[in-house]
Amino acid sequence: MTPSSSEDSMKITHAEAIALNIPFYAEHVTRAMQRASTHDERVWVVRLETDNGLVGWADNHGQPSVDGLVGQNPASLINRDDIGFGAQVACLDLVGQDNGVPVHELLGVKLRDRCPISWWDIDMPPQDWVAEAEESLKRGYTTFKMKARPWRDIIAQTDAVAKVFPADYKFDVDFNGFLLNQAKAEITLQKLDENPNVGMYESPFYLHTDVDGARILRERVRKPIVEHYQDQYLRNDCCDGFVIGGGATDTRRTATLAAAHNKPFWLQLVGAGLTTTYAAHLGSVLSHAQLPYITCHELWEDDLLQEPIEVRDGYMPVPDAPGLGVSVDEEAIAKYRVDPAEPTPTQHYMAQKRILRVYWPGAGKAREWEFTAEPHYQQAFYAGNIPGFEQGVDLEVIEDDNSAAFQKRHEALLAQGR
Template identity: 35%
Template sequence: MTTIKSIERIWIELPLKPTPWQNMVREIPHWRLFEICKVTLDNGVVGVGETMPYYTWGEVTDEAVQRAEGKDPAIIMWDDTLGAGLQMALFDAVGKSLETPAWALMGKRVRDRCHVGWWAIDMPAEDWISECAEAIENGYTTFKTKARPWFCLENQLEKLCATLPPYFKLDLDFNDFGLDPAQIRPLCKQLEKYEMVAIWESPIRQTDTAGNRELRNHLSIPIAQHVGRPAFETQIRQDICDGFVLEGGVDTAKSYGRMAAEFNKPFWLQWVGSNLGAMYCLHLQAVLSHARWPAIHCNHMFADQFVKEPWVVQNGMAEVIDRPGIGATVDWDIIEKYRIDPMEKPYPHPGLLIRTDFPSGESYHFTHTQQMWDRWWAGELPSFIKGVHTVIVEDDGTEQWQQLRSEAAAQTTYPVPEI
């Protein structure tokens, strides 16, 4: 019996490209942080996985490591409670030991190539345009991004769609910011004129069953929801969405994937990470029949990679890997280059001042995006107003800038409980 000899965890800080970084710093600067999980078996085989400690569906805890050491990796690798990076490393190690690709351990392959999509956070239209240009240059045909009430969505889409080829498709993720059907239905109906818009994701609170059913009855563009919120049974019985976003470990993803297939609901897998995580996700996509929507990996955002194999996308598809394990060769010199000590979540990012300008002439200042989420969710600011725009105000060294930032940092917000 092969057993786990040792488990090593290494933190790294992987740099982001300039355009993603200058926009993500408002909300998710911690996406640069990774914990690399290196599992060595008693037969000498090494498996490697990754976790984004402040984002991925499950962190690897000290308890999980202690529970796994000395065990047969093939027996415990289906345990999602081990955490993302450790589970990934186990599938990699077992596949290498058996000289078989990870997908063969996960199930029966149903496709040789998988849909993948480009991703970006909310940002000015000019940055969306540059991101999509890079996506097209690299073989992508879809773009998922964030629809936010502090940007003029109509203005953004008008500018962006004018630059895109007809085949290119957009997924707009509201993250519940539509709040209610009365507010978001007219906006979505108006934006249906842009034929490139292919999916509305979570346009209102997912737990608003009646509201989502009403939206689905009135909108022609499909609605996607994160699976399990509300309960999967409710999502299916009430028929409140056209498909799903799946996250989580292999066992969870396969379980939801099978249930989605029973009701003929497509979905995409959302596994954010480096090229290693993206390659791993392809194995799971390969065995899930209804993983038909483009998966979101976000690996393209990073300025450097620690996997030697190139990431190749053609016609919006990436080829399933047939090498043993995940099929990735890790460059340990790159790991050492970006190695850091574990740290607390670096949020809010220091020294930020964000300003949202309304066409009425009013402006509001913030020091991080959570303040913005709280104020808009509380209904304190107008949503999706034509002409609204948001910028980062650079520190010019003046007392006025310091005063504005101090006032913004001290503001009271009112988080709204989930309904």
């Protein structure tokens, strides 16, 4: 659908970006997320008002810009990826409301009424992943995207979860490139192939670093390999599917290319309930958006909607009401609203001292490496300076106990750049 963009059409009269700090829903999630180098409690909400009394909404991971929106016709902005994700989604919400149509009609032709969605978690000890999988089942999920990290034993982690779940509950394992190369990836993925719950592998190593090796790996493992979209992966046919995200226009372009090569993909759009609802609208018009989407909205204790998104058998509904088709919980927005300069709880946590110990039994004794922050051991593993994914490897977090011994060790690690 092409909405009207004449001079007498609606105009944006007010635009604001609202900062929120939304706690994570469980203590073990907070513990893992605050340690990790990933997104935190900060969620941004974009709110646009128009001269005909409409309000458009979006939420955003990362601070959005609303500069230059006042005085504009939202219909002229809905295909403009350059205005930013939050502003674009809020404009789509406005244009849908103004024309009495759901957002999916502005994006294309709806092909499905329900879209797949996955649970997501950063790396955790096995017992915490078990708790997360149990919670996901209660909420209607059937897939779980797991962050595999070289300071954890991914075989032990997945085996622990598999012991208590049916075989049709799937784990999609994201390595973020930490297997480093084709040979190491082949060894690890062939072991995971034996677990019936394992569904897909994401970025075992970064495929662009060795496209030939990626093709070899694909031939030697049984389960699909997916990677963040690049044109060269289509040319070289070195993976089975893609991760796609971004602005509405570029996402549809990329989705068309993937479909032309019969490559399924999932949408990855991180945010709360409004972002997740938008993902359903967008995915409903993309033929090959067949793999479970990632939004991470389930991590926060509130999705900012009056009616939480209902996930059933791993699928969420596609709204057909005008705009995004959901009602925003403005009381929740008021509850979590903070000054943009206020630190998040994660930022407060990261400002404190701790020692992070990577260890496993090997060579007849415990092998140990210590660091003061996660980015330091991430770099060490990416550089190949510590063996990754060893049997029995684990991570211990030692918080500052104000002892002289702790201070001495922490200072020594800092002096070593660790």
